[in-house]
Amino acid sequence: MSVAELDPAAVSAALGECALIGQGEARIEVHAALDSTMEAAAALANEGAAEGSLVLALEQRAGRGRRGRTWTSPPGGLYASLILRPDEGMLRRLPVTLLGGLALVQAVDDVGGGARADLKWPNDVLVGGQKLAGILGELSKGAGGHVLILGLGVNVATSAEALAPEAGATSLAAHGTPPALATLLGAFARRFEELYLSVRRGGGAAILSEASARMPLLGKTVRLRLPDRVVEGTACGLNATGGLVLEVDGAREVFVAGEVEEVRAA
Numbered sequence: 001m002s003v004a005e006l007d008p009a010a011v012s013a014a015l016g017e018c019a020l021i022g023q024g025e026a027r028i029e030v031h032a033a034l035d036s037t038m039e040a041a042a043a044l045a046n047e048g049a050a051e052g053s054l055v056l057a058l059e060q061r062a063g064r065g066r067r068g069r070t071w072t073s074p075p076g077g078l079y080a081s082l083i084l085r086p087d088e089g090m091l092r093r094l095p096v097t098l099l100g101g102l103a104l105v106q107a108v109d110d111v112g113g114g115a116r117a118d119l120k121w122p123n124d125v126l127v128g129g130q131k132l133a134g135i136l137g138e139l140s141k142g143a144g145g146h147v148l149i150l151g152l153g154v155n156v157a158t159s160a161e162a163l164a165p166e167a168g169a170t171s172l173a174a175h176g177t178p179p180a181l182a183t184l185l186g187a188f189a190r191r192f193e194e195l196y197l198s199v200r201r202g203g204g205a206a207i208l209s210e211a212s213a214r215m216p217l218l219g220k221t222v223r224l225r226l227p228d229r230v231v232e233g234t235a236c237g238l239n240a241t242g243g244l245v246l247e248v249d250g251a252r253e254v255f256v257a258g259e260v261e262e263v264r265a266a
């Protein structure tokens with residue numbers, strides 16, 4: 001994988017049709033290697049970087065996953081952190097991480113070389129039931145308002161050996177010809193900002209139905225692992241704010257986080 005595949009000129013060209021990401025005052029940083037793009041983006045946001053600023057790395061030494069896990073980040077993957085400055089209303093409407101997951105599913109439709117991606121609530125992206133990508137949201141509040149760093153890790157041209165430590169992981173290369181990193185980044189950025197700007201204007205219902213249509217676990221019996229308990233029930237759908245509605249023992253409950261898996265008949 002050559003650095004040229006994600007050089008600043010290729011990135012700027014890929015973001016050429018965007019209205020927000022990488023535009024105006026927004027900064028774009030491309031690094032050969034970082035510990036984590038999340039850390040670098042948080043530092044950039046602290047310096048006052050505008051919404052739409054982006055930090056990219058060709059590999060990460062200490063990539064961060066959800067729930068304190070590590071994210072294996074060898075060359076060949078797309079590792080990006082996007083700086084967002086959502087207001088209270090935006091944060092109440094729909095989880096930005098759900099928008100990130102849906103945007104990546106759509107970007108794979110657009111340029112993924114024939115792979116068909118699905119969403120696993122709340123924001124994993126799978127191909128053929130294996131994990132293609134993860135989305136991480138880190139929210140903080142300072143004097144200037146909220147900062148949300150949206151992290152995106154995608155196994156694109158990642159070799160099978162490099163994927164091995166991630167149980168159940170796959171890459172776009174395993175399902176066809178993987179796109180150039182900049183091409184996938186551009187497709188993701190266009191899809192994401194379309195969703196984000198729509199929610200910012202008060203939209204959301206159409207996005208929820210589109211996200212639901214890409215969640216094969218809906219309608220199935222699932223097990224949801226929470227920090228303090230495990231719940232089994234039927235996944236009925238998403239509520240108006242993106243929570244997972246489960247029917248458990250005849251009653252409906254809404255969950256905002258957790259690890260979900262299908263319960264298969266023995």
Ligand code: BTN
Nearest residue numbers: 036063064065066080134151153
């Ligand atoms: C998950 O656990 O599923 C979320 C993984 C998120 C990984 C991405 S890679 C780019 C950004 N930098 C990180 O350290 N993590 C996120």
